[in-house]
Amino acid sequence: MVHVPINVSSCTKLILYLTATYPSTATFLNILETVSSIVDLFEIGVPTNNPKYDGPTVRMTHRAAELKGMEALDVLKGNVPRDFVIMAYMEDHVDKLELFLKKCAEVGARGVLMPDLLFDYYEMVEKFVNECRKFGLEPCFFISSKFPYREVERLVELRPLFIYLGLQACSGVRLPIFIERNVKIYRNIIGDRCPLIVGFAIKSPDDVKLLKRLRVDGIVIGSAFIKELSRCGIECGLKLLESLKRALVE
Amino acid sequence: MVTVPSHWYNIAADLPIPLPPVRDPDTGPSRIELLTKILPSVLIDQEFSGERWIPIPDEVRRMYEKVGRPTPYRRAENLERALGLKDVHIYYKFEGVLPSGSHKLNTALAQAYYAKQDGAEEVVTETSAGQWGLATSIAAALFGMRCTIFMTRASYRSKPQRRILMQVLGATVHPSPSELTEIGRKLLEQDREHPGSLGIAISEAVEYVLKEPEKRRYLPGSVMEFVLIHQTVIGLEAIEQMPEQPDIVIACVGGGSNFGGFTYPMIGMKLREEGFEKTRFIAVESKAAPKLTSGRYMYDHPDTSGILPLIKMYTLGKDFVPPPIHAAGLRYHGAAPSLSILVKLGIVEAVAYEQEEVMKAAQLFARCEGIIPAPESAHAIKAVIDVARKSSPGTVIAFNLSGHGLLDTDAYSKVLGIQ
Numbered sequence: 299m300v301h302v303p304i305n306v307s308s309c310t311k312l313i314l315y316l317t318a319t320y321p322s323t324a325t326f327l328n329i330l331e332t333v334s335s336i337v338d339l340f341e342i343g344v345p346t347n348n349p350k351y352d353g354p355t356v357r358m359t360h361r362a363a364e365l366k367g368m369e370a371l372d373v374l375k376g377n378v379p380r381d382f383v384i385m386a387y388m389e390d391h392v393d394k395l396e397l398f399l400k401k402c403a404e405v406g407a408r409g410v411l412m413p414d415l416l417f418d419y420y421e422m423v424e425k426f427v428n429e430c431r432k433f434g435l436e437p438c439f440f441i442s443s444k445f446p447y448r449e450v451e452r453l454v455e456l457r458p459l460f461i462y463l464g465l466q467a468c469s470g471v472r473l474p475i476f477i478e479r480n481v482k483i484y485r486n487i488i489g490d491r492c493p494l495i496v497g498f499a500i501k502s503p504d505d506v507k508l509l510k511r512l513r514v515d516g517i518v519i520g521s522a523f524i525k526e527l528s529r530c531g532i533e534c535g536l537k538l539l540e541s542l543k544r545a546l547v548e
Numbered sequence: 549m550v551t552v553p554s555h556w557y558n559i560a561a562d563l564p565i566p567l568p569p570v571r572d573p574d575t576g577p578s579r580i581e582l583l584t585k586i587l588p589s590v591l592i593d594q595e596f597s598g599e600r601w602i603p604i605p606d607e608v609r610r611m612y613e614k615v616g617r618p619t620p621y622r623r624a625e626n627l628e629r630a631l632g633l634k635d636v637h638i639y640y641k642f643e644g645v646l647p648s649g650s651h652k653l654n655t656a657l658a659q660a661y662y663a664k665q666d667g668a669e670e671v672v673t674e675t676s677a678g679q680w681g682l683a684t685s686i687a688a689a690l691f692g693m694r695c696t697i698f699m700t701r702a703s704y705r706s707k708p709q710r711r712i713l714m715q716v717l718g719a720t721v722h723p724s725p726s727e728l729t730e731i732g733r734k735l736l737e738q739d740r741e742h743p744g745s746l747g748i749a750i751s752e753a754v755e756y757v758l759k760e761p762e763k764r765r766y767l768p769g770s771v772m773e774f775v776l777i778h779q780t781v782i783g784l785e786a787i788e789q790m791p792e793q794p795d796i797v798i799a800c801v802g803g804g805s806n807f808g809g810f811t812y813p814m815i816g817m818k819l820r821e822e823g824f825e826k827t828r829f830i831a832v833e834s835k836a837a838p839k840l841t842s843g844r845y846m847y848d849h850p851d852t853s854g855i856l857p858l859i860k861m862y863t864l865g866k867d868f869v870p871p872p873i874h875a876a877g878l879r880y881h882g883a884a885p886s887l888s889i890l891v892k893l894g895i896v897e898a899v900a901y902e903q904e905e906v907m908k909a910a911q912l913f914a915r916c917e918g919i920i921p922a923p924e925s926a927h928a929i930k931a932v933i934d935v936a937r938k939s940s941p942g943t944v945i946a947f948n949l950s951g952h953g954l955l956d957t958d959a960y961s962k963v964l965g966i967q
């Protein structure tokens with residue numbers, strides 16, 4: 299498995315979000331192979347019936363994925379050619395968190411990101427971190443664009459693999475939000491103590507260039523790739539990633 | 549001399565736990581996506597802003613001055629005496645001096661300004677007692693825009709004065725539910741005399757905007773975080789005006805905008821450990837719409853037909869139709885997400901009162917201080933009186949008198965039996 303360090307550096311990483319076994323197990327595995335030379339890190343979603351904080355495009359992939367939950371996780375073992383983190387909702391796993399994280403470690407994940415952890419299970423942050431570490435997983439944190447400053451400080455102290463800032467209200471939907479200001483605020487608070495990656499509705503080389511200038515350590519592409527995939531297949535998805543990668547390294 | 553603040557305050561930056569994100573429901577089109585067709589764009593940005601201090605545009609600041617900001621902060625000495633208090637001081641911030649008669653103008657001006665910036669020609673909203681409708685009508689007049697108001701039918705009938713004033717200012721006022729929208733027609737079919745509710749009127753206003761989204765913008769009167777942000781001019785001014793730091797701070801709650809506007813700058817200082825460390829904050833609601841004291845903390849729509857995204861708040865359910873009370877501005881099913889979190893964490897306490905006891909408190913205040921309070925604001929006064937009576941010497945109490953009640957004669961006449 300190729301291992302690219304996720305760290306604070308001048309080199310912004312390209313991260314691809316995929317929902318496991320969407321649109322089918324075979325195609326999903328094919329996508330991983332096809333794009334693995336351009337992508338630095340995969341974020342892989344565990345298909346759920348309740349993708350509550352996601353936008354319409356990612357929601358559709360959760361519903362259409364071939365397998366659900368733990369079964370979809372099994373597919374990952376030995377099949378992801380790059381480092382990957384798992385994205386799952388705490389709501390689905392809160393009763394058996396230990397079992398779930400053990401599974402994530404078994405299938406080879408590097409870290410785990412639970413987007414509802416800090417909003418709906420705030421009291422579980424420490425437990426989540428401890429359980430992750432127990433299985434050799436690196437905790438990752440998702441924050442919104444209006445996250446309390448002091449709480450960001452607290453997250454930094456917990457030494458996550460990265461902090462993921464959602465630029466928009468949900469994945470894949472672009473609202474007239476002044477993302478430049480919000481990124482600057484959280485980059486300022488975090489400084490270079492922890493990698494800051496950003497995502498939601500990033501789709502063009504211009505978006506990527508702007509974010510690179512704002513010194514983010516990684517950008518996540520999700521809905522834009524899925525839309526290209528639906529429009530004309532893996533080739534189009536690959537082309538999109540190539541154009542974004544070019545903008546990143548320019 | 550206190551001046552109009554240069555920035556609004558955004559409490560999201562200082563909350564002890566993060567605000568849960570807005571959410572789409574499980575079915576139907578993305579309501580989040582739809583927001584761009586409904587709200588002025590800068591307001592969407594402010595709703596998702598991580599900035600603690602948001603600059604007030606010069607033109608809005610000038611408007612604030614033009615309409616009479618800063619508003620006064622006064623001591624209610626006669627009330628203290630009438631209650632027989634020993635060394636308990638009561639202060640109030642008086643938003644009723646604005647030409648709208650209430651705090652609602654603080655956000656109406658900002659919202660109309662941003663709507664115009666977007667190129668909109670018409671602003672659209674809901675109102676119950678008419679306080680918000682009147683404020684929006686004034687803002688629209690000042691910025692030279694058309695204005696359409698959906699007024700809950702119960703108030704349209706019982707409170708003609710504010711409706712007439714809105715029309716004087718150039719607004720078009722429809723009783724809600726109305727024949728103009730799908731949800732309105734559906735409800736009228738069930739009941740020709742449907743009294744309406746704020747939730748229904750919001751739905752109608754939004755549906756009406758979506759018919760011509762290029763020209764129209766919807767302006768919400770409360771609940772949304774940006775509304776509370778605009779209202780923080782109240783508390784920011786008050787902090788400058790206070791001769792002594794209050795031990796107890798009180799305001800009424802419909803959706804939470806005058807409460808948040810008055811208290812958040814102080815709560816923010818408390819959370820940042822810069823002051824108000826020992827201050828208690830009390831939110832006062834009506835027993836007719838007791839979301840904070842009897843509601844559930846959950847995701848719900850701010851409007852009855854569910855066109856707007858889900859927000860996490862204390863709510864009685866979007867379909868809850870409160871009994872028609874005179875403090876119509878408090879007849880709302882939910883409370884702003886930030887206020888809901890603060891209540892959940894116990895940083896803000898909540899109490900609920902019945903209409904009769906509230907109007908008696910209003911009368912006492914009027915006879916002491918010479919100001920007729922709005923029935924909504926009178927809820928805060930009732931709580932002030934109750935708390936003051938139990939307070940030890942040296943206690944300082946401050947409350948927000950969010951509006952005057954000069955147009956609420958029906959409330960005073962019916963509840964107090966004055967003919």
Ligand SMILES: Cc1ncc(COP(=O)(O)O)c(C=O)c1O
Nearest residue numbers: 679770802803804805806877951
């Ligand atoms: C005078 C007055 N105070 C208070 C309110 C309650 O609204 P909010 O909780 O948003 O301040 C209203 C609403 O119409 C009002 O008119």
